[in-house]
Amino acid sequence: MKPFSYLEPDSLDEALDLLGRHGDDAKVIAGGTALVNFMKNDLVEPRFVIGLRRLKHLQAMTEDNGLRIGALTTLRTLETSPTVAGYAPLLAQACRLVATVRIRMMATLGGAIAYADPALDTPPALMACDASFTVQSRREARTVPAYQFFTGILETVLAPDELVTEIVVPRQPTGCRTAYIKFLPATHDDYATVSVAARVAVADGKVVDARIALGAVGATAVRAAAAEELLAGKEPNAANFRDAAQAATADLEPLKDIRGSPDYKRKMAAVHVVRALQAATTAPHP
Amino acid sequence: MRTVHTTVNGQRVVADVPDNTLLVDFLRSQLELTGTKESCGVGVCGACSVLLDGKPVSSCLTLAVFADGCTIETIEGMADDNKLHPLQEAFIRCGGFQCGICTPGQIMMAKALLEQHPRPTRMQIKQWMMGNLCRCTGYYKIIESIESAAEGTKS
Numbered sequence: 001m002k003p004f005s006y007l008e009p010d011s012l013d014e015a016l017d018l019l020g021r022h023g024d025d026a027k028v029i030a031g032g033t034a035l036v037n038f039m040k041n042d043l044v045e046p047r048f049v050i051g052l053r054r055l056k057h058l059q060a061m062t063e064d065n066g067l068r069i070g071a072l073t074t075l076r077t078l079e080t081s082p083t084v085a086g087y088a089p090l091l092a093q094a095c096r097l098v099a100t101v102r103i104r105m106m107a108t109l110g111g112a113i114a115y116a117d118p119a120l121d122t123p124p125a126l127m128a129c130d131a132s133f134t135v136q137s138r139r140e141a142r143t144v145p146a147y148q149f150f151t152g153i154l155e156t157v158l159a160p161d162e163l164v165t166e167i168v169v170p171r172q173p174t175g176c177r178t179a180y181i182k183f184l185p186a187t188h189d190d191y192a193t194v195s196v197a198a199r200v201a202v203a204d205g206k207v208v209d210a211r212i213a214l215g216a217v218g219a220t221a222v223r224a225a226a227a228e229e230l231l232a233g234k235e236p237n238a239a240n241f242r243d244a245a246q247a248a249t250a251d252l253e254p255l256k257d258i259r260g261s262p263d264y265k266r267k268m269a270a271v272h273v274v275r276a277l278q279a280a281t282t283a284p285h286p
Numbered sequence: 287m288r289t290v291h292t293t294v295n296g297q298r299v300v301a302d303v304p305d306n307t308l309l310v311d312f313l314r315s316q317l318e319l320t321g322t323k324e325s326c327g328v329g330v331c332g333a334c335s336v337l338l339d340g341k342p343v344s345s346c347l348t349l350a351v352f353a354d355g356c357t358i359e360t361i362e363g364m365a366d367d368n369k370l371h372p373l374q375e376a377f378i379r380c381g382g383f384q385c386g387i388c389t390p391g392q393i394m395m396a397k398a399l400l401e402q403h404p405r406p407t408r409m410q411i412k413q414w415m416m417g418n419l420c421r422c423t424g425y426y427k428i429i430e431s432i433e434s435a436a437e438g439t440k441s
Contacts (some may be wrong), residue, residue: 006288006305030350036308036347037328049305053352074437100394100417102342103329189330189416 001039004255008051014137015050016163020138022048023160027204029108030072033099034115054126058110059166060101063087066170071110071163075122076101078109088169089286090178094125094258097182111165112181115148116156116220119191123150123221125180126167127213128197143168147213150220153169153255173209175284176201179279181272186259193259193270194218198276200236203206212244214275217269218250224248227273236281238274245273292353295363296365303350309343310334312350313360321361321390325419332418335391336360342398361390364397373397373435382431384422392418396432405436 007026009015026048030033038044050173051057058070061077067087069078078084079095098104098121112122113133126146133144138161149156158164172178182195195215201208210231212224227248234240254265287329294317300427302418313336322345325333325336330343331378336345337359338352373393376382392412399414401408404413411432419426 001306001308003304003306006349008351022356032347032352033329033344033348036349039326041304049349051351087325097330100332102332102417105341106329106343106347188356234361256325 001036002045004039004046004049006049006051008054010054012163012165015052016136016138016161018050019161019163022050022053023162026050026160028114028163030108032266033107034111034117035085040097050217051058062142066092066168066184069109069167069169071113071165071167072108073110074246075104075109075112079104084266085268086286088129088131088178089221090199091122091131091169093178093180094121094182094195094197097121097184099284103174112158113167114158114164114189116150116154117191118150118153118218118220118264119195119216120221121180121182121183121192121195121215124197124215124223127223128178128199128211129169129172130211131167131169132250133164134168135162136165137162138169141165148195149197151280152218153248163266173200173201175203176284177280179276179283181276181279183268191259194254194265194272196272196276197281199271200231200277200280202236202281205235205239205274207234208247210244211274212248214252214269214273215252217265218247219255220255222252224273228280231277233245236277238278241277242270244277245270248273288351288354290351290354292355293357295358295360299343302439305349305351307350308346309336309348309350309353309358310340310345312353313358318364319360323387323390325387330417331388331391332395332420333391334390335418337394337398340401342359342395358399359394361393366392371397372401372438373432376435377428378415378433379403380431380434381427381430382416382423383420386420388422390419390427398430400436405431406435 001220027046056071075095131146199211210228249270254262323333329347334345
């Protein structure tokens with residue numbers, strides 16, 4: 001690992017000051033599970049590494065007009081929290097399928113988002129929960145919807161002086177049910193070959209609200225807005241789910257990697273959209 | 287360079303470490319605690335697992351400066367003088383290790399498991415220990431070792 005200066009702010013203000021001053025030459029470290037791997041391979045060579053572990057208030061969750069999750073909350077906390085299970089079981093389920101328990105105890109939700117690997121589990125789950133992210137800098141605080149946050153492989157809308165401080169999950173629609181399906185043909189701790197998050201509310205035999213988002217199917221996690229619209233007002237049956245899967249996957253451009261070819265991943269994405277919709281609409285009501 | 291104040295296996299340690307030092311290298315090279323092994327180096331295999339404030343971490347992905355103000359537990363702190371920890375006894379009794387490279391990490395993870403779930407189910411053991419790879423035992427004997435150690439603890 002190349003040399004760097006480690007800075008450890010005591011407050012959010014101090015952290016934002018440091019990012020304002022060193023943003024272009026700095027990387028923020030939370031759990032370290034992503035950044036340290038990059039630094040060990042000299043893929044990232046920051047002059048400054050800003051450690052956030054003293055910012056204890058960013059490790060907390062509060063209920064205030066939705067569930068506000070501090071960016072430093074670990075995936076393990078989310079997976080085991082009764083509050084998250086009540087608000088957004090979809091997010092808890094996605095966290096439960098990330099890597100291994102030790103990594104989930106280290107990795108944070110804010111870290112995962114800022115890392116922006118397109119194969120991560122939490123971004124599609126957050127998109128399907130209508131989550132948004134609070135982003136702060138010395139200049140301003142702004143809110144970015146999850147589905148607008150990711151711009152490319154490891155790229156986001158974050159400016160060099162900005163920090164994700166909070167993930168906001170709104171109260172989910174009445175009667176909605178959810179599923180997160182991670183296709184893992186190799187080992188259980190792997191990145192997804194493809195993954196699908198679905199949230200569906202059905203009333204009087206018709207879909208009244210649908211969210212579908214996919215992971216590991218391109219440069220970013222994607223929300224399948226066309227498929228959501230197509231399902232609205234339709235009966236939740238296999239034919240309509242297949243149409244939705246077609247709409248969700250037609251324009252995908254998956255990346256070729258050791259987990260499969262673009263064509264294979266597109267086909268598997270369609271299969272798993274159908275399965276996620278079936279799972280969501282047959283799950284017991286919470 | 288930063289000064290790290292930490293407690294390692296119950297002993298207070300004050301050490302100057304370069305900012306870019308990994309916890310595994312701090313333990314092995316600076317403190318000469320070579321029980322902790324680095325194997326995959328990317329947080330997958332679990333061989334380098336140690337407990338930081340009681341919580342398992344991959345020391346190959348943890349900066350040594352993260353230990354400042356914290357306690358560290360490694361395999362060297364498990365035995366009490368010459369008396370092995372019940373988990374160590376169980377791994378010997380049940381054949382939970384062969385070549386031994388993964389064992390320090392297995393035992394530290396298992397210690398954290400039993401602290402949270404003193405009588406874990408087989409499924410809890412499997413889910414918890416999934417991140418600790420062993421290329422010798424086939425895992426059954428590791429699971430049996432942990433079950434055996436748990437049975438020996440007062441519930």
